[in-house]
Amino acid sequence: MANRAIELPSPPPFDPEAIPNAATLSRGGTALRLIWHDGLTATLPAEHLRLRCRCAWCTRDRAADRFPDAFPDIAVTRVEPIGGYAVHIAFTDGHARGIFPWAYLRALAAEADDSPRAAAQAA
Secondary structure (H helix, E strand, O other): OOOOOOHHHHHHHHOHHHHOOOOEEEEEHHHHEEEEEOEEEEEEEHHHHOOOOOOOHHHHHHHHHHHHHOOOOOOOOEEEOOOOOEEEEEEEEOOEEEEEEEEHHHHHHHHEEEEEEEEHHHH
């Protein structure tokens, strides 16, 4: 049998601009603050992150109308980088399945933009 090349899948889409310059988890894990090179800054509350989790379990629960409307007193317990394109976020309710790509967190940040640039635009 002759050797033959195996066709590898192309790499996933990756936007280096989506990687923040700084990511800081607040004391107590109540929020994740992200700052990008272009001035976009956002503080994403733990509850917002938990509500916006897109893992298979959360997606299934939303489809079955079993997903909660709120996660009072939720906090982030861990933020771990994954391959440079995302972070894995774990929460105090035991949920530790969510992978949050930087591009997704940047989109969430754009929704909750609290940078000086956004404040100037709002004025």
